[in-house]
Amino acid sequence: MKALxxxxxxxDAIAAREPFYKDAQKVLNLILDNKLVGYITxxxxxxxxxxxxxxxxxxxxxxxxxxxxxLFVVIDVLGEDCLAALDFFxxxxxxxxITICGNKVEVDYIITxxxxxxxxxxxxxxxxxxDFLARQKK
Numbered sequence: 001m002k003a004l005x006x007x008x009x010x011x012d013a014i015a016a017r018e019p020f021y022k023d024a025q026k027v028l029n030l031i032l033d034n035k036l037v038g039y040i041t042x043x044x045x046x047x048x049x050x051x052x053x054x055x056x057x058x059x060x061x062x063x064x065x066x067x068x069x070x071l072f073v074v075i076d077v078l079g080e081d082c083l084a085a086l087d088f089f090x091x092x093x094x095x096x097x098i099t100i101c102g103n104k105v106e107v108d109y110i111i112t113x114x115x116x117x118x119x120x121x122x123x124x125x126x127x128x129x130x131d132f133l134a135r136q137k138k
Contacts, residue, residue, distance in 0.1 A: 002037045003027075004102040005072070006112035007044045007051075009129055014048075014064050015055035020113060023129035027111060030136070031071055040072045041101045075101045092116060099124065 005027065011017060012024035031038035040048075048068070053061055081100050088096035095117045102110050102124050110126040112118065118126050127135075 001035075001109075002039065002105065002107045003109040003111050003132070004039045004041070004075070004098060004105075004107045004124075006098060006110065006114060006117070007040075007047045008113045009111055010040060010044070010048050010068065011051055012113070012129075014052055014068075017055075020129070023133060026133055027129045028071065035136075038072045039075050039102070039105060039107060040068070041075045041077050041098060043077045043097065045074065073105075075105055077101060099126075 009020075009024045009027060012020040013028050015021070017024075027036070028038070030036040045065075045068075049061070049065060052064065056064060077097065081097060081104070084100050085093055085096040088100060090096040090099060095114065098110060098117075107124060109132060110117075110124050111129055111132050112126060113128055118128065
């Protein structure tokens with residue numbers, strides 16, 4: 001099973017952001033345990049780094065980023081993806097771009113806490129970490 005993990009979920013896990021980090025860490029643990037193939041977009045990497053530097057010391061942040069590069073498959077974001085996102089049926093450009101990248105590698109889920117993103121995509125299920133974990137227990 002493959003899932004694209006949105007920026008906010010990665011940040012919840014690495015910065016221990018309350019009250020979300022436990023579910024986010026459980027999702028990352030599924031990737032670590034090879035029960036899930038985790039993807040992030042190359043465009044998310046810069047956002048993760050920029051925001052995480054508010055929570056982590058520089059050395060810790062660099063080591064954390066190296067760890068994330070080993071944990072996740074990074075999806076390249078091409079110019080054609082950026083252009084396609086402009087005409088995608090989702091108004092939020094970032095959500096459209098993430099969806100296009102996820103579709104490109106045929107992920108089974110997009111995992112996010114973005115309330116506006118949830119349920120906004122018809123091609124790939126977009127769910128919260130908690131909902132994803134609940135589905136795994138079934």
